[in-house]
Amino acid sequence: MSTHIGITDIYIFILAAFLGYQLISRVPSLLHTPLMAATNAISGIALIGSLVIAGENYNIITNILAFVAVTCSTINVVGGFLITDRILKMFKKKPTHPS
Amino acid sequence: MSIIQFCYILSAISFILGIRALSSPETARRGMSLAALGMLIAIIGTLFNQRIVSYQWIIAGLITGTALSIPISLWVPMINIPQRIALSHAGGALAASLIGIAEYYRYRTTLGPMNVGIIGFEVVLGALTFTGSLMVAGKLHGLFPSRPITYKGQNIVNITLFVIMIGMLIYLILYPYVNFIFYTLLSLAFLFGVFLVAPIGAADMPVVIALFNAYGGLTGAAMGFMLANHIQIITGALDGASGFILAILMCKAMNRSIRNVLFGAFGKMDTQEQTAISEINDKQAKSLSIEEALQFFEHAQSVIIVPGFGMAASQAHHALREFADKLKTNGIHVKYAIHPVAGRMPGHMNVLLAEANVPYTDLFEMDEINNEFVHTDIALVVGANDVTNPAARNVKTSPIYGMPILNVDQAKKVIVCKRSLNPGFSGIENELYFHDHTWLLFGDAKDSLTRLAYGFKRSW
Numbered sequence: 001m002s003t004h005i006g007i008t009d010i011y012i013f014i015l016a017a018f019l020g021y022q023l024i025s026r027v028p029s030l031l032h033t034p035l036m037a038a039t040n041a042i043s044g045i046a047l048i049g050s051l052v053i054a055g056e057n058y059n060i061i062t063n064i065l066a067f068v069a070v071t072c073s074t075i076n077v078v079g080g081f082l083i084t085d086r087i088l089k090m091f092k093k094k095p096t097h098p099s
Numbered sequence: 100m101s102i103i104q105f106c107y108i109l110s111a112i113s114f115i116l117g118i119r120a121l122s123s124p125e126t127a128r129r130g131m132s133l134a135a136l137g138m139l140i141a142i143i144g145t146l147f148n149q150r151i152v153s154y155q156w157i158i159a160g161l162i163t164g165t166a167l168s169i170p171i172s173l174w175v176p177m178i179n180i181p182q183r184i185a186l187s188h189a190g191g192a193l194a195a196s197l198i199g200i201a202e203y204y205r206y207r208t209t210l211g212p213m214n215v216g217i218i219g220f221e222v223v224l225g226a227l228t229f230t231g232s233l234m235v236a237g238k239l240h241g242l243f244p245s246r247p248i249t250y251k252g253q254n255i256v257n258i259t260l261f262v263i264m265i266g267m268l269i270y271l272i273l274y275p276y277v278n279f280i281f282y283t284l285l286s287l288a289f290l291f292g293v294f295l296v297a298p299i300g301a302a303d304m305p306v307v308i309a310l311f312n313a314y315g316g317l318t319g320a321a322m323g324f325m326l327a328n329h330i331q332i333i334t335g336a337l338d339g340a341s342g343f344i345l346a347i348l349m350c351k352a353m354n355r356s357i358r359n360v361l362f363g364a365f366g367k368m369d370t371q372e373q374t375a376i377s378e379i380n381d382k383q384a385k386s387l388s389i390e391e392a393l394q395f396f397e398h399a400q401s402v403i404i405v406p407g408f409g410m411a412a413s414q415a416h417h418a419l420r421e422f423a424d425k426l427k428t429n430g431i432h433v434k435y436a437i438h439p440v441a442g443r444m445p446g447h448m449n450v451l452l453a454e455a456n457v458p459y460t461d462l463f464e465m466d467e468i469n470n471e472f473v474h475t476d477i478a479l480v481v482g483a484n485d486v487t488n489p490a491a492r493n494v495k496t497s498p499i500y501g502m503p504i505l506n507v508d509q510a511k512k513v514i515v516c517k518r519s520l521n522p523g524f525s526g527i528e529n530e531l532y533f534h535d536h537t538w539l540l541f542g543d544a545k546d547s548l549t550r551l552a553y554g555f556k557r558s559w
Binding site: 013016019021031034035036041042047049053057061065076083092 | 110114115117118119121122123124125127128131132134135138141142145146148150151152153154156157159160161163164165167168169171172173175177180183184187188190191193194195197198200201202204205308309312315316319320322323324326327328329330331332333334335336337338339340341342344345348437439442444445446447449450453454456458459460462464
Protein backbone atom coordinates (compact mmCIF):
# COMPACT_ATOMS: atom_id res chain seq x y z
CA MET A 1 0.00 0.00 0.00
CA SER A 2 1.47 3.32 -0.96
CA THR A 3 0.58 6.32 1.11
CA HIS A 4 0.46 8.88 -1.66
CA ILE A 5 -0.16 9.04 -5.40
CA GLY A 6 3.04 10.01 -7.18
CA ILE A 7 2.85 12.46 -10.07
CA THR A 8 5.01 10.05 -12.10
CA ASP A 9 2.20 7.47 -11.82
CA ILE A 10 -0.11 9.88 -13.60
CA TYR A 11 2.49 10.61 -16.29
CA ILE A 12 2.95 6.89 -16.86
CA PHE A 13 -0.79 6.35 -17.14
CA ILE A 14 -1.23 9.15 -19.69
CA LEU A 15 1.74 8.10 -21.82
CA ALA A 16 0.70 4.45 -21.76
CA ALA A 17 -2.84 5.40 -22.79
CA PHE A 18 -1.49 7.32 -25.80
CA LEU A 19 0.81 4.44 -26.67
CA GLY A 20 -2.12 2.06 -26.35
CA TYR A 21 -4.20 4.21 -28.68
CA GLN A 22 -1.44 4.18 -31.30
CA LEU A 23 -0.80 0.44 -31.00
CA ILE A 24 -4.43 -0.66 -30.99
CA SER A 25 -5.34 1.56 -33.96
CA ARG A 26 -2.93 -0.48 -36.04
CA VAL A 27 -4.59 -3.80 -35.24
CA PRO A 28 -6.77 -4.83 -38.20
CA SER A 29 -10.40 -5.72 -37.51
CA LEU A 30 -9.48 -9.23 -38.63
CA LEU A 31 -7.67 -9.67 -35.32
CA HIS A 32 -10.00 -7.80 -32.98
CA THR A 33 -11.20 -10.94 -31.20
CA PRO A 34 -7.66 -12.23 -30.48
CA LEU A 35 -6.76 -8.65 -29.46
CA MET A 36 -9.48 -8.74 -26.84
CA ALA A 37 -8.38 -12.16 -25.64
CA ALA A 38 -4.79 -10.89 -25.50
CA THR A 39 -5.56 -7.74 -23.52
CA ASN A 40 -7.49 -9.99 -21.19
CA ALA A 41 -4.48 -12.18 -20.67
CA ILE A 42 -2.20 -9.18 -20.15
CA SER A 43 -4.62 -7.53 -17.72
CA GLY A 44 -4.14 -10.67 -15.65
CA ILE A 45 -1.05 -8.81 -14.43
CA ALA A 46 -3.35 -7.93 -11.53
CA LEU A 47 -2.05 -11.31 -10.39
CA ILE A 48 1.20 -9.75 -9.16
CA GLY A 49 -0.69 -7.39 -6.87
CA SER A 50 -2.83 -10.26 -5.63
CA LEU A 51 0.23 -12.43 -5.01
CA VAL A 52 1.76 -9.90 -2.65
CA ILE A 53 -1.45 -9.50 -0.64
CA ALA A 54 -1.91 -13.28 -0.51
CA GLY A 55 1.66 -13.73 0.69
CA GLU A 56 1.52 -11.10 3.42
CA ASN A 57 -0.62 -13.45 5.54
CA TYR A 58 -2.23 -10.56 7.48
CA ASN A 59 -5.34 -12.38 8.65
CA ILE A 60 -7.86 -14.92 7.41
CA ILE A 61 -10.14 -12.36 5.72
CA THR A 62 -7.44 -10.77 3.57
CA ASN A 63 -6.04 -14.25 2.89
CA ILE A 64 -9.35 -15.49 1.51
CA LEU A 65 -9.98 -12.32 -0.51
CA ALA A 66 -6.47 -12.53 -1.95
CA PHE A 67 -6.80 -16.26 -2.63
CA VAL A 68 -9.91 -15.66 -4.75
CA ALA A 69 -8.14 -12.76 -6.48
CA VAL A 70 -5.09 -14.93 -7.23
CA THR A 71 -7.35 -17.66 -8.60
CA CYS A 72 -9.31 -15.27 -10.84
CA SER A 73 -6.23 -13.55 -12.22
CA THR A 74 -4.46 -16.86 -12.78
CA ILE A 75 -7.47 -17.96 -14.84
CA ASN A 76 -7.10 -14.79 -16.88
CA VAL A 77 -3.37 -15.16 -17.37
CA VAL A 78 -3.19 -18.88 -18.19
CA GLY A 79 -6.57 -19.09 -19.91
CA GLY A 80 -6.07 -15.80 -21.74
CA PHE A 81 -2.79 -16.79 -23.34
CA LEU A 82 -4.05 -20.30 -24.14
CA ILE A 83 -7.17 -19.07 -25.89
CA THR A 84 -5.35 -16.27 -27.74
CA ASP A 85 -2.93 -18.79 -29.15
CA ARG A 86 -5.77 -21.16 -30.02
CA ILE A 87 -7.52 -18.41 -32.00
CA LEU A 88 -4.37 -17.13 -33.70
CA LYS A 89 -3.44 -20.66 -34.74
CA MET A 90 -6.55 -20.80 -36.92
CA PHE A 91 -5.65 -17.78 -39.04
CA LYS A 92 -3.96 -19.21 -42.11
CA LYS A 93 -2.93 -17.69 -45.38
CA LYS A 94 -3.65 -20.78 -47.45
CA PRO A 95 -6.39 -23.31 -46.83
CA THR A 96 -5.11 -26.49 -45.29
CA HIS A 97 -6.92 -29.77 -45.33
CA PRO A 98 -6.03 -31.83 -42.30
CA SER A 99 -7.84 -34.90 -43.62
CA MET B 100 16.94 -0.61 -9.06
CA SER B 101 15.83 -3.85 -7.53
CA ILE B 102 15.67 -7.11 -9.45
CA ILE B 103 11.86 -7.06 -9.19
CA GLN B 104 11.66 -3.67 -10.90
CA PHE B 105 13.96 -4.94 -13.61
CA CYS B 106 11.63 -7.91 -14.19
CA TYR B 107 8.66 -5.55 -14.46
CA ILE B 108 10.41 -3.39 -17.03
CA LEU B 109 11.16 -6.47 -19.12
CA SER B 110 7.55 -7.58 -18.97
CA ALA B 111 6.20 -4.10 -19.81
CA ILE B 112 8.38 -4.12 -22.94
CA SER B 113 7.20 -7.60 -23.87
CA PHE B 114 3.51 -6.61 -23.51
CA ILE B 115 3.96 -3.58 -25.73
CA LEU B 116 5.80 -5.60 -28.37
CA GLY B 117 3.19 -8.33 -28.07
CA ILE B 118 0.31 -5.98 -28.82
CA ARG B 119 2.29 -4.38 -31.63
CA ALA B 120 2.75 -7.82 -33.18
CA LEU B 121 -1.05 -8.12 -33.39
CA SER B 122 -1.00 -5.69 -36.30
CA SER B 123 -0.47 -8.65 -38.63
CA PRO B 124 -1.62 -12.27 -38.44
CA GLU B 125 1.88 -13.36 -39.47
CA THR B 126 3.63 -11.92 -36.43
CA ALA B 127 0.77 -12.23 -33.93
CA ARG B 128 1.55 -15.66 -32.51
CA ARG B 129 5.21 -14.92 -31.94
CA GLY B 130 4.34 -11.63 -30.27
CA MET B 131 1.92 -13.33 -27.92
CA SER B 132 4.51 -15.93 -26.93
CA LEU B 133 6.81 -13.04 -26.05
CA ALA B 134 4.07 -11.42 -23.98
CA ALA B 135 3.45 -14.72 -22.18
CA LEU B 136 7.15 -14.95 -21.39
CA GLY B 137 7.05 -11.39 -20.05
CA MET B 138 4.14 -12.36 -17.82
CA LEU B 139 6.07 -15.33 -16.48
CA ILE B 140 9.06 -13.10 -15.70
CA ALA B 141 6.80 -10.66 -13.84
CA ILE B 142 5.22 -13.44 -11.78
CA ILE B 143 8.51 -15.08 -10.86
CA GLY B 144 10.01 -11.71 -9.98
CA THR B 145 7.05 -10.94 -7.71
CA LEU B 146 7.51 -14.18 -5.76
CA PHE B 147 10.78 -12.73 -4.42
CA ASN B 148 9.00 -9.68 -3.02
CA GLN B 149 10.06 -9.26 0.60
CA ARG B 150 6.54 -8.54 1.78
CA ILE B 151 5.62 -12.14 1.01
CA VAL B 152 6.03 -14.20 4.16
CA SER B 153 4.07 -17.35 3.38
CA TYR B 154 3.33 -19.15 0.16
CA GLN B 155 0.41 -21.46 1.01
CA TRP B 156 -2.39 -19.17 -0.27
CA ILE B 157 -0.35 -18.21 -3.32
CA ILE B 158 0.26 -21.82 -4.33
CA ALA B 159 -3.37 -22.77 -3.67
CA GLY B 160 -4.58 -19.87 -5.83
CA LEU B 161 -2.16 -20.53 -8.67
CA ILE B 162 -3.07 -24.21 -8.82
CA THR B 163 -6.84 -23.65 -8.62
CA GLY B 164 -6.68 -20.92 -11.24
CA THR B 165 -4.61 -22.96 -13.66
CA ALA B 166 -6.87 -25.99 -13.24
CA LEU B 167 -10.00 -23.92 -13.88
CA SER B 168 -8.52 -22.10 -16.87
CA ILE B 169 -7.90 -25.24 -18.94
CA PRO B 170 -11.54 -26.25 -19.62
CA ILE B 171 -12.74 -22.70 -20.32
CA SER B 172 -9.90 -22.06 -22.76
CA LEU B 173 -9.12 -25.21 -24.66
CA TRP B 174 -12.58 -26.73 -25.00
CA VAL B 175 -14.88 -23.78 -25.47
CA PRO B 176 -16.25 -23.70 -29.04
CA MET B 177 -15.38 -20.62 -31.11
CA ILE B 178 -19.02 -19.56 -31.36
CA ASN B 179 -19.03 -19.16 -27.57
CA ILE B 180 -15.87 -17.02 -27.43
CA PRO B 181 -17.80 -13.80 -26.65
CA GLN B 182 -19.29 -15.16 -23.43
CA ARG B 183 -15.91 -16.67 -22.55
CA ILE B 184 -14.27 -13.25 -22.94
CA ALA B 185 -17.05 -11.60 -20.93
CA LEU B 186 -16.46 -14.16 -18.16
CA SER B 187 -12.79 -13.30 -17.96
CA HIS B 188 -13.64 -9.59 -17.80
CA ALA B 189 -15.77 -10.51 -14.81
CA GLY B 190 -12.92 -12.51 -13.24
CA GLY B 191 -10.34 -9.77 -13.74
CA ALA B 192 -12.65 -7.11 -12.34
CA LEU B 193 -13.52 -9.28 -9.34
CA ALA B 194 -9.84 -9.81 -8.57
CA ALA B 195 -9.10 -6.08 -8.63
CA SER B 196 -12.18 -5.37 -6.57
CA LEU B 197 -11.31 -7.94 -3.89
CA ILE B 198 -7.77 -6.63 -3.57
CA GLY B 199 -9.23 -3.16 -3.14
CA ILE B 200 -11.49 -4.45 -0.38
CA ALA B 201 -8.59 -6.24 1.32
CA GLU B 202 -6.50 -3.07 1.27
CA TYR B 203 -9.32 -0.95 2.64
CA TYR B 204 -10.05 -3.50 5.35
CA ARG B 205 -6.44 -3.56 6.45
CA TYR B 206 -5.43 0.11 6.21
CA ARG B 207 -8.72 1.99 6.58
CA THR B 208 -7.61 3.85 9.71
CA THR B 209 -4.51 5.27 8.08
CA LEU B 210 -5.78 6.06 4.60
CA GLY B 211 -5.67 9.58 3.21
CA PRO B 212 -8.48 11.02 1.07
CA MET B 213 -6.58 10.41 -2.17
CA ASN B 214 -6.06 6.72 -1.36
CA VAL B 215 -9.67 6.16 -0.44
CA GLY B 216 -10.70 7.90 -3.65
CA ILE B 217 -8.58 5.52 -5.71
CA ILE B 218 -9.67 2.43 -3.76
CA GLY B 219 -13.30 3.49 -3.99
CA PHE B 220 -13.00 4.04 -7.75
CA GLU B 221 -11.30 0.66 -8.19
CA VAL B 222 -13.78 -1.24 -6.04
CA VAL B 223 -16.88 0.39 -7.56
CA LEU B 224 -15.75 -0.03 -11.16
CA GLY B 225 -14.55 -3.55 -10.47
CA ALA B 226 -17.80 -4.57 -8.80
CA LEU B 227 -20.06 -3.20 -11.51
CA THR B 228 -17.84 -4.68 -14.22
CA PHE B 229 -18.04 -8.03 -12.44
CA THR B 230 -21.82 -8.29 -12.28
CA GLY B 231 -22.27 -6.48 -15.61
CA SER B 232 -19.96 -8.88 -17.42
CA LEU B 233 -21.68 -11.85 -15.80
CA MET B 234 -24.98 -10.48 -17.15
CA VAL B 235 -23.42 -10.08 -20.60
CA ALA B 236 -22.11 -13.64 -20.53
CA GLY B 237 -25.49 -14.91 -19.33
CA LYS B 238 -27.38 -13.08 -22.04
CA LEU B 239 -25.00 -14.23 -24.77
CA HIS B 240 -25.22 -17.80 -23.55
CA GLY B 241 -29.00 -17.69 -23.44
CA LEU B 242 -29.25 -18.10 -19.65
CA PHE B 243 -31.19 -14.85 -19.44
CA PRO B 244 -33.57 -13.61 -22.13
CA SER B 245 -31.45 -11.86 -24.73
CA ARG B 246 -34.10 -9.21 -25.36
CA PRO B 247 -33.88 -5.98 -23.35
CA ILE B 248 -35.44 -6.16 -19.88
CA THR B 249 -37.15 -2.84 -19.37
CA TYR B 250 -39.65 -1.36 -16.97
CA LYS B 251 -41.19 2.03 -16.44
CA GLY B 252 -38.92 4.61 -14.86
CA GLN B 253 -35.83 2.50 -15.46
CA ASN B 254 -33.67 5.43 -16.50
CA ILE B 255 -34.64 7.37 -13.39
CA VAL B 256 -33.80 4.41 -11.14
CA ASN B 257 -30.41 3.95 -12.80
CA ILE B 258 -29.50 7.62 -12.73
CA THR B 259 -30.57 7.94 -9.10
CA LEU B 260 -28.51 4.92 -8.15
CA PHE B 261 -25.53 6.37 -10.00
CA VAL B 262 -25.86 9.73 -8.23
CA ILE B 263 -26.17 8.03 -4.83
CA MET B 264 -23.00 6.06 -5.53
CA ILE B 265 -21.08 9.19 -6.50
CA GLY B 266 -22.35 10.87 -3.35
CA MET B 267 -21.23 7.98 -1.17
CA LEU B 268 -17.81 7.95 -2.82
CA ILE B 269 -17.37 11.65 -2.06
CA TYR B 270 -18.53 11.10 1.53
CA LEU B 271 -16.01 8.29 1.83
CA ILE B 272 -13.20 10.52 0.60
CA LEU B 273 -14.10 13.02 3.32
CA TYR B 274 -14.58 10.42 6.07
CA PRO B 275 -12.46 7.41 5.00
CA TYR B 276 -12.94 5.32 8.13
CA VAL B 277 -16.74 4.98 7.87
CA ASN B 278 -16.89 1.26 7.20
CA PHE B 279 -20.60 1.08 6.74
CA ILE B 280 -20.60 3.49 3.79
CA PHE B 281 -17.80 1.61 2.06
CA TYR B 282 -19.59 -1.74 2.17
CA THR B 283 -22.95 -0.24 1.20
CA LEU B 284 -21.28 1.44 -1.75
CA LEU B 285 -19.76 -1.89 -2.69
CA SER B 286 -23.12 -3.66 -2.66
CA LEU B 287 -24.73 -0.88 -4.68
CA ALA B 288 -21.96 -1.18 -7.27
CA PHE B 289 -22.63 -4.91 -7.64
CA LEU B 290 -26.31 -4.15 -8.09
CA PHE B 291 -25.62 -1.32 -10.53
CA GLY B 292 -23.77 -3.66 -12.91
CA VAL B 293 -26.90 -5.78 -13.21
CA PHE B 294 -29.15 -2.75 -13.75
CA LEU B 295 -26.78 -1.36 -16.37
CA VAL B 296 -26.87 -4.41 -18.63
CA ALA B 297 -30.47 -5.54 -18.10
CA PRO B 298 -32.01 -3.12 -20.64
CA ILE B 299 -29.47 -3.91 -23.39
CA GLY B 300 -30.38 -6.44 -26.05
CA ALA B 301 -28.11 -9.15 -27.45
CA ALA B 302 -27.60 -7.21 -30.70
CA ASP B 303 -25.76 -4.45 -28.82
CA MET B 304 -23.44 -6.84 -27.00
CA PRO B 305 -20.36 -6.16 -29.18
CA VAL B 306 -20.32 -2.61 -27.82
CA VAL B 307 -20.96 -3.65 -24.23
CA ILE B 308 -18.25 -6.33 -24.22
CA ALA B 309 -15.72 -3.83 -25.53
CA LEU B 310 -16.86 -1.27 -22.98
CA PHE B 311 -16.42 -3.67 -20.06
CA ASN B 312 -12.99 -4.50 -21.46
CA ALA B 313 -12.16 -0.81 -21.04
CA TYR B 314 -13.68 -0.67 -17.54
CA GLY B 315 -11.65 -3.73 -16.59
CA GLY B 316 -8.52 -1.94 -17.83
CA LEU B 317 -9.31 1.16 -15.80
CA THR B 318 -9.93 -0.97 -12.72
CA GLY B 319 -6.51 -2.55 -13.22
CA ALA B 320 -4.91 0.87 -13.62
CA ALA B 321 -6.57 2.05 -10.40
CA MET B 322 -5.16 -1.01 -8.66
CA GLY B 323 -1.75 -0.02 -10.02
CA PHE B 324 -2.17 3.49 -8.56
CA MET B 325 -3.22 2.00 -5.23
CA LEU B 326 -0.26 -0.38 -5.01
CA ALA B 327 2.14 2.11 -6.68
CA ASN B 328 2.87 -0.57 -9.24
CA HIS B 329 3.86 0.92 -12.59
CA ILE B 330 3.40 -2.16 -14.72
CA GLN B 331 -0.21 -2.46 -13.60
CA ILE B 332 -0.76 1.16 -14.54
CA ILE B 333 0.74 0.55 -17.98
CA THR B 334 -1.27 -2.60 -18.74
CA GLY B 335 -4.40 -0.99 -17.35
CA ALA B 336 -3.96 1.95 -19.70
CA LEU B 337 -3.29 -0.34 -22.69
CA ASP B 338 -6.30 -2.46 -21.85
CA GLY B 339 -8.50 0.57 -21.32
CA ALA B 340 -7.41 2.14 -24.61
CA SER B 341 -8.09 -1.11 -26.43
CA GLY B 342 -11.56 -1.45 -24.96
CA PHE B 343 -12.54 2.13 -25.73
CA ILE B 344 -11.23 2.00 -29.30
CA LEU B 345 -13.13 -1.21 -30.00
CA ALA B 346 -16.27 0.20 -28.38
CA ILE B 347 -16.05 3.29 -30.57
CA LEU B 348 -15.50 1.20 -33.72
CA MET B 349 -18.51 -0.96 -32.86
CA CYS B 350 -20.60 2.13 -32.23
CA LYS B 351 -19.69 3.61 -35.56
CA ALA B 352 -20.60 0.34 -37.24
CA MET B 353 -24.03 0.55 -35.65
CA ASN B 354 -24.40 4.30 -36.05
CA ARG B 355 -24.75 4.85 -32.32
CA SER B 356 -23.16 7.88 -30.71
CA ILE B 357 -20.35 7.62 -28.17
CA ARG B 358 -22.52 9.23 -25.52
CA ASN B 359 -25.22 6.73 -26.32
CA VAL B 360 -22.73 3.98 -25.56
CA LEU B 361 -21.14 5.50 -22.46
CA PHE B 362 -24.59 5.75 -20.97
CA GLY B 363 -25.37 2.55 -22.87
CA ALA B 364 -28.42 1.38 -21.04
CA PHE B 365 -29.93 4.82 -20.72
CA GLY B 366 -30.06 5.47 -24.42
CA LYS B 367 -31.41 2.21 -25.79
CA MET B 368 -32.79 2.69 -29.28
CA ASP B 369 -36.53 2.63 -29.33
CA THR B 370 -37.37 0.20 -32.10
CA GLN B 371 -41.03 0.49 -31.34
CA GLU B 372 -41.37 3.78 -33.17
CA GLN B 373 -40.21 2.43 -36.48
CA THR B 374 -42.64 2.99 -39.30
CA ALA B 375 -43.56 0.25 -41.66
CA ILE B 376 -42.21 0.76 -45.13
CA SER B 377 -45.49 0.76 -46.97
CA GLU B 378 -44.48 0.98 -50.62
CA ILE B 379 -42.62 -2.31 -50.60
CA ASN B 380 -45.43 -4.30 -49.10
CA ASP B 381 -47.23 -4.72 -52.41
CA LYS B 382 -44.07 -6.13 -53.99
CA GLN B 383 -43.50 -9.82 -53.72
CA ALA B 384 -40.20 -11.36 -52.70
CA LYS B 385 -38.96 -13.92 -55.23
CA SER B 386 -37.74 -17.30 -54.11
CA LEU B 387 -35.71 -19.83 -56.04
CA SER B 388 -34.80 -23.50 -55.80
CA ILE B 389 -31.37 -25.05 -55.36
CA GLU B 390 -31.29 -25.99 -59.06
CA GLU B 391 -32.07 -22.43 -60.18
CA ALA B 392 -29.46 -21.07 -57.79
CA LEU B 393 -26.90 -23.49 -59.20
CA GLN B 394 -27.56 -22.16 -62.69
CA PHE B 395 -26.82 -18.64 -61.50
CA PHE B 396 -23.56 -19.74 -59.91
CA GLU B 397 -22.53 -21.76 -62.94
CA HIS B 398 -22.58 -18.62 -65.06
CA ALA B 399 -20.89 -16.35 -62.55
CA GLN B 400 -17.34 -14.98 -62.66
CA SER B 401 -17.19 -13.42 -59.24
CA VAL B 402 -19.01 -14.04 -55.98
CA ILE B 403 -18.97 -12.10 -52.74
CA ILE B 404 -20.18 -13.98 -49.67
CA VAL B 405 -21.80 -11.94 -46.90
CA PRO B 406 -21.92 -13.99 -43.70
CA GLY B 407 -23.89 -13.02 -40.60
CA PHE B 408 -24.24 -14.47 -37.15
CA GLY B 409 -27.18 -16.58 -38.35
CA MET B 410 -24.72 -18.56 -40.46
CA ALA B 411 -22.59 -19.43 -37.45
CA ALA B 412 -25.62 -20.09 -35.27
CA SER B 413 -26.84 -22.75 -37.71
CA GLN B 414 -23.28 -24.16 -37.90
CA ALA B 415 -23.24 -23.52 -41.65
CA HIS B 416 -19.71 -22.11 -41.86
CA HIS B 417 -18.08 -25.41 -42.78
CA ALA B 418 -20.65 -26.08 -45.52
CA LEU B 419 -20.18 -22.52 -46.75
CA ARG B 420 -16.43 -22.95 -47.00
CA GLU B 421 -16.87 -26.20 -48.93
CA PHE B 422 -19.16 -24.50 -51.42
CA ALA B 423 -16.75 -21.56 -51.74
CA ASP B 424 -13.86 -23.96 -52.33
CA LYS B 425 -15.82 -25.62 -55.10
CA LEU B 426 -16.49 -22.25 -56.72
CA LYS B 427 -12.82 -21.34 -56.45
CA THR B 428 -11.52 -24.55 -58.00
CA ASN B 429 -13.74 -23.71 -60.95
CA GLY B 430 -12.09 -20.36 -61.44
CA ILE B 431 -14.70 -18.15 -59.82
CA HIS B 432 -13.36 -15.29 -57.70
CA VAL B 433 -14.70 -15.65 -54.17
CA LYS B 434 -14.37 -13.06 -51.43
CA TYR B 435 -15.98 -12.68 -48.04
CA ALA B 436 -17.35 -9.31 -46.95
CA ILE B 437 -17.22 -8.89 -43.17
CA HIS B 438 -19.31 -6.20 -41.51
CA PRO B 439 -17.78 -5.01 -38.20
CA VAL B 440 -20.83 -6.15 -36.23
CA ALA B 441 -21.35 -9.41 -38.10
CA GLY B 442 -20.62 -11.45 -34.97
CA ARG B 443 -21.30 -11.12 -31.26
CA MET B 444 -18.05 -9.32 -30.44
CA PRO B 445 -15.47 -7.31 -32.40
CA GLY B 446 -13.86 -9.52 -35.06
CA HIS B 447 -15.92 -12.57 -34.12
CA MET B 448 -16.96 -13.44 -37.69
CA ASN B 449 -13.32 -13.58 -38.83
CA VAL B 450 -12.58 -16.11 -36.11
CA LEU B 451 -15.57 -18.26 -37.05
CA LEU B 452 -14.55 -18.30 -40.71
CA ALA B 453 -10.93 -18.97 -39.81
CA GLU B 454 -12.19 -21.90 -37.75
CA ALA B 455 -13.88 -23.25 -40.88
CA ASN B 456 -10.51 -23.08 -42.63
CA VAL B 457 -11.22 -19.99 -44.72
CA PRO B 458 -7.83 -18.35 -45.42
CA TYR B 459 -7.72 -14.85 -43.94
CA THR B 460 -6.60 -13.43 -47.27
CA ASP B 461 -10.17 -14.03 -48.50
CA LEU B 462 -11.72 -11.96 -45.71
CA PHE B 463 -12.34 -8.28 -46.44
CA GLU B 464 -13.45 -5.43 -44.23
CA MET B 465 -16.46 -3.39 -45.22
CA ASP B 466 -14.49 -0.39 -46.48
CA GLU B 467 -12.17 -2.54 -48.55
CA ILE B 468 -14.88 -4.39 -50.41
CA ASN B 469 -17.85 -2.06 -50.63
CA ASN B 470 -16.84 -0.67 -54.03
CA GLU B 471 -16.53 -4.14 -55.50
CA PHE B 472 -20.17 -5.16 -55.23
CA VAL B 473 -20.99 -3.20 -58.39
CA HIS B 474 -18.71 -5.43 -60.46
CA THR B 475 -19.79 -8.63 -58.78
CA ASP B 476 -22.04 -11.18 -60.43
CA ILE B 477 -23.53 -12.70 -57.30
CA ALA B 478 -23.68 -11.55 -53.70
CA LEU B 479 -24.51 -14.54 -51.51
CA VAL B 480 -25.99 -13.47 -48.17
CA VAL B 481 -25.95 -16.14 -45.48
CA GLY B 482 -27.57 -15.28 -42.16
CA ALA B 483 -26.94 -11.53 -42.38
CA ASN B 484 -29.84 -9.11 -42.37
CA ASP B 485 -29.69 -5.56 -41.03
CA VAL B 486 -26.15 -4.97 -42.32
CA THR B 487 -27.45 -5.47 -45.88
CA ASN B 488 -30.58 -3.33 -45.60
CA PRO B 489 -30.54 -0.46 -48.11
CA ALA B 490 -33.04 1.36 -45.90
CA ALA B 491 -30.03 2.42 -43.82
CA ARG B 492 -28.97 4.57 -46.79
CA ASN B 493 -32.20 6.09 -47.99
CA VAL B 494 -35.15 5.66 -45.61
CA LYS B 495 -34.88 8.50 -43.11
CA THR B 496 -37.58 7.08 -40.85
CA SER B 497 -35.87 3.71 -40.48
CA PRO B 498 -34.32 3.08 -37.05
CA ILE B 499 -31.14 1.90 -38.72
CA TYR B 500 -30.91 4.99 -40.97
CA GLY B 501 -27.29 6.11 -41.21
CA MET B 502 -25.78 2.80 -40.18
CA PRO B 503 -22.96 1.84 -42.56
CA ILE B 504 -24.01 -1.19 -44.59
CA LEU B 505 -22.50 -3.54 -47.14
CA ASN B 506 -23.54 -2.50 -50.66
CA VAL B 507 -25.04 -5.89 -51.36
CA ASP B 508 -27.91 -4.41 -53.36
CA GLN B 509 -25.46 -3.11 -56.00
CA ALA B 510 -24.38 -6.60 -57.05
CA LYS B 511 -25.81 -7.88 -60.33
CA LYS B 512 -27.65 -10.69 -58.57
CA VAL B 513 -28.32 -11.19 -54.88
CA ILE B 514 -29.09 -14.59 -53.40
CA VAL B 515 -30.16 -14.68 -49.76
CA CYS B 516 -30.13 -17.91 -47.75
CA LYS B 517 -32.95 -17.59 -45.28
CA ARG B 518 -35.14 -19.72 -43.10
CA SER B 519 -38.21 -17.54 -43.50
CA LEU B 520 -39.17 -13.97 -44.32
CA ASN B 521 -39.14 -13.00 -40.63
CA PRO B 522 -37.26 -9.78 -39.96
CA GLY B 523 -33.98 -10.01 -38.02
CA PHE B 524 -32.86 -8.94 -34.58
CA SER B 525 -33.97 -5.35 -34.82
CA GLY B 526 -37.35 -6.38 -36.19
CA ILE B 527 -36.92 -4.22 -39.28
CA GLU B 528 -38.21 -5.26 -42.68
CA ASN B 529 -35.33 -5.61 -45.16
CA GLU B 530 -36.28 -4.01 -48.49
CA LEU B 531 -33.35 -5.79 -50.16
CA TYR B 532 -35.54 -8.91 -50.33
CA PHE B 533 -38.05 -7.13 -52.55
CA HIS B 534 -35.57 -5.88 -55.16
CA ASP B 535 -35.85 -7.12 -58.75
CA HIS B 536 -32.46 -8.79 -58.75
CA THR B 537 -32.82 -10.48 -55.36
CA TRP B 538 -33.80 -14.10 -54.92
CA LEU B 539 -34.44 -15.85 -51.64
CA LEU B 540 -33.21 -19.38 -51.10
CA PHE B 541 -35.47 -20.65 -48.34
CA GLY B 542 -34.42 -23.41 -46.00
CA ASP B 543 -31.77 -24.30 -43.46
CA ALA B 544 -28.54 -22.56 -44.51
CA LYS B 545 -26.32 -25.54 -43.75
CA ASP B 546 -28.54 -27.88 -45.74
CA SER B 547 -28.85 -25.47 -48.69
CA LEU B 548 -25.11 -24.84 -48.87
CA THR B 549 -24.30 -28.55 -48.68
CA ARG B 550 -26.66 -29.22 -51.55
CA LEU B 551 -25.22 -26.31 -53.53
CA ALA B 552 -21.70 -27.61 -53.01
CA TYR B 553 -22.78 -31.10 -54.00
CA GLY B 554 -24.70 -30.01 -57.08
CA PHE B 555 -22.26 -27.47 -58.47
CA LYS B 556 -20.80 -28.26 -61.88
CA ARG B 557 -19.19 -25.83 -64.28
CA SER B 558 -21.33 -25.87 -67.40
CA TRP B 559 -18.80 -24.28 -69.70
